[in-house]
Amino acid sequence: MFVTHSFQIPYDRNLYKELRTMQREAASVWNDIVREATSYYVACKKWVSKTEIQAIRKQTYNLHSQTVQAIADKYAANRETIRQLRKTDKKANYPWRRKYYYCIPLKKASMDISTDTITIKKVDYRFSLSELLTKKKKKNWNEKAPKQPTSVVIPNRSEEHLDACNYAEIVWRNGAYWFCYAVQVPEQDLSAYEKKVAGGDLGEIHAVTVATEDRALVLSGRAMRSISQFRAKALADLSKKMSRCKKGSRQWKKYKDARNRLRQTSKNQLEALEHKTTKDIVAFLEAEKVTHLVIGNVSGIEKGTKKNEQKKRKQNKVRRQQLSLWNQGKIKQKLTYKAKLKGIHVTETEE
Structure with a gap:
């Protein structure tokens, strides 16, 4: 692969x-x-x-x-x-x-x-200065600029x-x-192993849960959730302060730089936690000699969660924000390609 x-x-x-x-x-x-x-x-x-x-x-x-x-x-x-x-x-x-x-x-x-x-x-299709000075003295001076590899x-x-x-x-x-x-990169060949299936579930509190017939592994996702919530609150506070400043002023630029630093720092922290989480899961599957992994599909769970009296939806704005900040897609992508490197077949199914 x-x-x-x-x-x-x-x-x-x-x-x-x-x-x-x-x-x-x-x-x-x-x-x-x-x-x-x-x-x-x-x-x-x-x-x-x-x-x-x-x-x-x-x-x-x-x-x-x-x-x-x-x-x-x-x-x-x-x-x-x-x-x-x-x-x-x-x-x-x-x-x-x-x-x-x-x-x-x-x-x-x-x-x-x-x-x-x-x-x-x-x-480079541009003329040099010497060519421009002598261009009109030559025939076909208005032709297209010559091709100069650089x-x-x-x-x-x-x-x-x-x-x-x-x-x-x-x-x-x-x-x-x-x-x-x-x-x-070559994939590992697990054809010599007996077929063994494990089930995986993605969650907000527990990032990934995998289980075989006799063993299971649960990894917490509270650290990722905490970073996402802190980022949302800090960005909201900075946006509120920027709205009180004149756009382009020194103070406005300071807030903008702080916002960019916050976004990049939180992104790096989340990527590190996603990598460590999926690495532990794949190591567990490899130790258990699992050949097939089935993951529940939770894509789109955050859609259509606005409060609606007719449909009796009870999600408030805090819960909707938690669902939208849930990075289940990135975890699933990292888990899929790392498992394939080890020769484990990954499939999705509706929960």
């Missing part, structure tokens, strides 16, 4: 400036695709195909052609996902928001990977060989750029 690993790109002023420029160029590609695809749908009542999008975007931006194609692929995948979601949720919107920065997707042809460095290919080199800090890496992305996270790449 494919897993995603990442490493932080060390800070260098010129390198970060180049990556920032590439991010803005990638955002231009995304914005143009969204604008033209939406306009085409309004005029023709049908969506423009991915092949046509890629053909229109060819040789237009200061990015590698494979990078531009990857952005078009991400848009097409996003559009297909929304189309499926709108079958049950009409509030799901197609991409429309203008982006100022966008992640840099990289296919295998758009990067050269060595042991020490990773070279990101790009192109590159950006970043250090390779991965702990594994990336020869088989076919896709990667450069993203901005926690005040730094990260190189995220997908690699294939």
Whole structure:
């Protein structure tokens, strides 16, 4: 199976400036695709195909052609996902928001990977100053700018060989750029084991509960719940204080920075607890030689919980907030891929 690993790109002023420029160029590609695809749908009542999008975007931006194609692929995948979601949720919107920065997707042809460095290919269609000064003295001076291949080199800090890496992305996270790449990891073969099934239940108080025929493991989720509730209260207090300040003032900016720090800190704490919780569950399943895990599906439990006298719903605003802050989706995703690495088959069933 494919897993995603990442490493932080060390800070260098010129390198970060180049990556920032590439991010803005990638955002231009995304914005143009969204604008033209939406306009085409309004005029023709049908969506423009991915092949046509890629053909229109060819040789237009200061990015590698494979990078531009990857952005078009991400848009097409996003559009297909929304189309499926709108079958049950009409509030799901197609991409429309203008982006100022966008992640840099990289296919295998758009990067050269060595042991020490990773070279990101790009192109430049601009003229140099000397060419601009002598351009009108030549024939066909008004032709399109020539293609000039360039590159950006970043250090390779991965702990594994990336020869088989076919896709990667450069993203901005926690005040730094990260190189995220997908690699294939072999799954364990449990065909020699006798079939043994375990049941799993996700909860708010008890994050995960798993049980076999003779043993069970219950892990508390109170720490994650406490962090989520504290974050909600602190963000509400900061938003209230920001509303009393003039937007853009020094005090308003201080509150905004504090809000960003709080969000990032709580996110890191929750991710650490999710990792530890799912790791303990998978270790228990591996020790019990479990081959199949069945998890109850609790997706959408927070929907339709507003107080309604006709339907006699009794959930108040506190309970609704607790359900919306419940991170059961992330726990299920981490538990699923970690179990698959150990060769355990994971299935979902309605509770």
